[in-house]
Amino acid sequence: MLATLAARDLGAEPHWLGWQVACTYAAASTVSMFSGGLLRRLGPARCTQLALAAGAAACLLIVGAGLAGAVLGSFLTGIGYGLTNPSASQVLARLTPPARRNRVFAVKQTGVPIGGALAGAILPGLAGAIGWRGAVLAVGGVMAVAAIGCGAFRRHWDGEREPGAPLGAGALGGIVALRTRPGLGPLAVISACFSGFQLALGSYIVTMLVEEGGWAPVAAGFVASASQAVGIGARIAWGVVADWWRSGMKALAAIGVCTCLGGALLPMALAGPGVGIVMLLCLLGTCAAGWNGLLLAEAARLAAPGKAGDAAGGVLSVAFAGVVVGPSLFGAAVAVTQSYSAAFGMLALFPGIGALIAWRSALKGR
Template sequence: MLGGLGAALAATTAAQALATLTVFLLPVLAPIAARDLGAAPHWIGWQVACVYLAASVTSMLSAGALRRFGSARCTQLALAAAGLACLGVLAAGLAGAVLGSFLIGFGYGLTNPAATEVLARLAPPRRRNMVFAVKQTGVPIGGALAGLLLPSLAAGLGWRGAVLAVALLLLLAALGFGAFHRPWAAERDPAARLGAGAGGGWRALRDQPGMAGLAAISALYSGFQLALGAYTVTMLVEESAGARWRPAPSRRSPRRWAPRPGWAGAWSPMPGATVCGPWRRSAPSPSPVACCCRWPWPGPRPRWSGCSACWAAAPPAGTGC
């Protein structure tokens, strides 16, 4: 049962979602957590850079670890590292946040290769594209969970309580993935060197036609997505608190939703979407509100409905999107 494709797909998608949730932990909580950690909120960009620097290095060096320990153990290690990173933020403040960022990146860089190894082995060739597409939905799911859950947890438990809750979830998930060790260990070689296959990615870029261009385009797209995702919440909460943006509804869609005072937006890496959640600032002034909901409607040509953005420190009647 646990060795089948369905179980592997569900487990790897969940692991990807949890890893992505952890990546967006501090960017979403930055407006209230950064100053408690002794940093300005706009420093969150450096935190995200540390995460993805570690993730990039880990991905390039992951082949030997996967061969030696197996996909399940590597996924356990990745989730445990992310959980310990959260605990480090709570225990050591700014220094813990810096070290934790590298640990989060280590875990994030290890989950995708581990998932790829097991799914490539279990998925039939004719369904492989669909299987990997489903697995990759863990990224927007994790981002959406960060935007939906973290502001609510921070409002009820404080930002430290929210971080602790995520840490416990990650550590429990790491323990749970131990059940997949035997079913996924078919190609495991305990004698394999950890450095084996470390340069395979660079050789593929050099030897396979078109691969270098595809990698460059992917890097540019990812960089834009990360830059926007890292700063959106901080920008909306910290720098635009006094602004009032009116909604710009399309001709196809009336105003259907009006935000409530005390809500603020949290970026989700989904196409054009900003997830909204309850967020109350520590300042006595009303909390700002942000919401983007540009969603595609099916049709013979691309069509968009919804509004581009809405913003209100204390939304007047009828303001919404």
Template sequence: MPVLPGKLAGQVNAPAPPSANTFSVLLVTLSIQALVSMGVLAVPAMGPAMAQAMGVSPALLGAYIGLVYVGAMVASLMSAPLVLRYGALRTSQLALLGCAVGLALPALWPSLPAAVIGALLTGLGYGPVTPASSHLLARSTPPERASLVFSVKQTGVPLGGVMAGAIVPPIVQAAGAQVALLSVVAACIVCMFAAQPFRAALDEDRDPARPLRMGSFMGGLKLVGSEPALKQLATMSFVFSIAQMCLSTYLVTYLHGSLGYTLVAAGGLLSASQAGGVVGRIAWGWMADRWLDPYRMLAILAAAMAVCAGGAALMQADTPATLVLVLLVAFGASAIGWNGVYLAEVARRSPPGMAGVATSGTLAFTFFGVVVGPPLFGALSNVAGSYRAGYAAVAVPTAVCALVLWRLGRRAR
């Protein structure tokens, strides 16, 4: 029997009860994933307005995202034992609560201390969601439909970006940054309570007596360190996550401040790039299953990221809007769309029964890329006086990854 993505060490992959059919579980997990992703990108989507409200430079958005993913990295390592003890849905509900509190703090108290604490809390909410949702889907999804179902669930991340870009800037323009953030807070709280009727069915496998030990939190990192293939994938994800979050974090600020787009138009282009990621996550996984091996598919996506990052650096105020739209959709399709292929390959390369632990360990590397990438992007852009320098810099490591992954694909075959 194949190991499904998200299966946790020591977990019996028992089928979910009849009330927990695949569609309902997918709907719940997709909704939670989309809302926490929207919460992470809510502040970047209103970057100039939020920076003005706090009296700081928009370049500090990178530091904000870095702090979010410090919290996410810690939470991802803690997720496996928490899911087994408290249940995957309860863990997801607590994640929504963490995001809500993390956004409410800077909304009600617009200051640097509130932004720092809020970013960490938002990250603590974001980190457990992917392992928890994978745990739920592994129990409710027939093996022959697992690839499609998991791919659809993974679209929740860019879908949250679409929502952030399409909803947050218009609310900022109409009612201000505080109302915009509190609207996202309200959505997270509503989703948290809406998921409660599913709790009894979906968390029936929890073990309240299961102890929480420090060793259980570090199991994912130890596994990645012992498996060469997992180390390669984790390193790749470190670079790819830098490209993904630099696109999402700074795009609105770059378009608005450097190219003269209105905040609403810039938010619309952010949504378009995220929509490219939604389509890409499903399309690339389908192609990797049928036409290309995963390493070759990831190599092609890395090359596309490098080309699109270089193209973003070359954009000018008079660049045709259609060309900008096409470039950013392609950027999103590659820089955001790689995750499904990556997670599926992590599951395939994991020892039997250890896919969930391997996922939590590799996600720590993925999140670490987000911790260091956007702040470096912001610092470089601040020194150079333009965000073009940051996007040009992103093109270099992604191009190197393309070459390395292509060679690894030859060895794997």
């Protein structure tokens, strides 16, 4: 949300944001794949605390160390982000009834669009009042407080941890899960296709509207916030649909088709009336950001008993790799076409591919 403001002060071009996203998710991909040993020894609550503390430290680096600090902070953010979902999946897989799995994981994933909506609504105005650096420091302070607060859940979340387990034990659990559990490989590819488009959309909505559409930054931020806000209810709705269909893969296929069509229409919508682009971005918010809970629920379903964290880590490591590739390709496409909307139209091919894989897996009963 603050990319346009920060880029000028850091001496970076706005479309370089794709490379910043790539740094973050390259680190997240690696940590997710090898998180099993840390999760087993420290437990989900402590791993979540470490993740939040890493994000807070990243904010300090971004503010205090210029462009180099932004790069280092991006890697540190990715390290923290790579720990969060395996930790949560380990807890939820143990506590959730199978018939409600998609809905519960979908509710858990609403935290992402809620955070995005709050960022879009608050951060541009806050940056206007105290500067973008002050806004980043405020985010870091919230994360530090949350890291401390998570300590209250250790007794409930960390009941299965093994305090004496070597950190290397289970470190390759994500790789093992992808190789040995039927259905996890295709699910990982689907996640890569979807995540690349989703993160490009979330990262570049404001920049597209400001740079190409001529919108004011605050107005563009509110549109981005609206597209994130509709994703909150959409994630729960998709979870209900998946449980109703008794097939997360069929729901993922439907999401992929809708996302592909919406992305392909973005160039036309941006050239038309403002209400059209707002409606389309909100529609994309219900689809492009609606798959995450279903993905983690499917990973938990396909995981070996007691290994939901490993399965989530393996699948998400591929999803994060898709995030590295997707926004990077998007940034390159913008540099060539000089059009953010045209780049979105090109990138829409990826969720279409994910939809085909999901439908094929659903027909196979996986």
